[in-house]
Amino acid sequence: MEVALFPAVYRKADVVSTGDAVLAEGESSCFFHAEKKASIACDRCGRFLCGLCDIQLGNEHICATCIESGKKKGKMQKLENKRLLRDRQALVLSIVPLFLTGITALYLTTRYRKDPTSISITQKSRWRFSVAWMFSVLQILIGIFLILSYTGVLDT
Amino acid sequence: MEEKEQPNYRKLGGGGRYSDAPELVLFFLFFVFNIFVLLFYKRRTLYLGPDHLLVVEGSSYSETYKFYNFRDIHSFTLRRTYDYIGWMITLALAVAVLLWLAITPGDDVANIVFGSLAGIVGAVLLVHLLRGRTVHCELKTAVSSVYLPSLGRLGHAQKVLSQIRQLIEEEQGAFDPDDFERANSPAPGPEPAVVPAQVENEAVDATPIETPKEE
Structure with missing residues (x-):
């Protein structure tokens, strides 16, 4: 028997951040939560997102709105799990x-x-x-x- | 409908036909159901995407997809199976019987037919031997495990895995046995809290709360 192991075996899963509060005036805030500090921008629409709103799909960081519209329009392949030929x-x-x-x-x-x-x-x-x-x-x-x-x- | 973003996928391994029933059982079922024995088979093929592996399952008219990101893959396991020996013995026996029938004196036409069949089965046996040992390959993540029938031969599976390993290591980094050992060793727990003696005495001396008596 042969086993190929990868570091994901022992790495702990990422802890989902609930987002830090905006501390100083002028700091960019999350599009969906005005009181939370933005940590990243959506790769699709560019909206600023806090840790709570950031959804990682593959290597992309996407907001919930883009995921919903992507699924509805069938434009995001990774959300597709069945296809009739x-x-x-x-x-x-x-x-x-x-x-x-x-x-x-x-x-x-x-x-x-x-x-x-x-x-x-x-x-x-x-x-x-x-x-x-x-x-x-x-x-x-x-x-x-x-x-x-x-x-x-x-x-x- | 708009055309979806379609990354280029590269097929890894063979057709990936498999069945929940053992192959030797299916071999004997062939003599009962003939070509319809193919209905017992499913198809599961592995494809390589830009940052993930794609497992496609399905029939000729529909497909279901499972995406495995490189960063989520925990391991691949290759386990040798006895199918290789089983098929080798079965096919060799079939060749021997057909050859025996072909050289038995009698009808010339029958001899030619049996000889041809022996040749065909012999060729299948040769291909089977050349393809190498059979293996059961599984991909594991934190939440799932999937059998990959398309990587069913040892040599081919090892070749494909070496390609995938490189890509996964680019994403996750190299596997470190020390880190693995550290992660699996029991973590030192917090020291037991010391109860101060005074508090302990107080707890002993504490008088119970008296309930007011009714007059």
Whole structure:
């Protein structure tokens, strides 16, 4: 058995500071707590933060407002813990030769075409969406053709 | 939807397929469920980000993410498993049986089929032997522990860990065994408080509070 240990094993966790009070006039204070001394600025919006308001996410110091808006807009990747891969769903549905799957695939490729794909894909390729769109249109056209020929509309 | 900030991730290790059931059990289940035995497998892949490791779990249609910042990683453990020997014996037996069937006099077509199968299984055995010993790799933080199936071979896991170790040490500094020893040794507690003799006497001599009697 091999073990690779790192200093975090024995280092004590950082004690969360509740923030020091503003002592002298002219000292910068926290944006959210006017009576507390600012210790750092938010890396996103630049607001001054006291020890209590400072949230460390990775190597960034962020305020609660930015975290909330980042999560709402889905712009902070580290807060994202699940992603549906619409491009793969659409591709599989477009290949399965059923009329309804083609329509569903076309809906997915249209509705979610700008959605991010897998987080791990380094190349920002959207080829699956394009291929799924082509196959779904083809599938729908073939479906329409089969329905028309079955009902005899094409014969007339 | 706006495009998210997407750091470049580099895949570390293999595909990372794993199952909660032992592999040999799955091997025998293959003869029952055939290709559908793949449904018993999950995927967990390790990626290297700028300041963290990313563990991606999921199926083909959805993914769940776990981020491990370099500064929060406590340790990696590599434990050798018996899967290597188990697979080696199983595959070698399969090759031996197929070869025996291939050289048994009889139908020529059957001999060719069994010979080809022996060749394929033999090639799988060779690849298995060349990839090296199997290991069970785990990443530990203060609050969690995650199994990394993508680092399932000793040589490859050691190579990847040496890369990660460098990055983590840049963030955390080098591991110092003395500090570790100090942190784990019991801290000297505060000295027991000495009760002054006078106070002790007072406590002994203290008269109980009398309750006023009703007249």
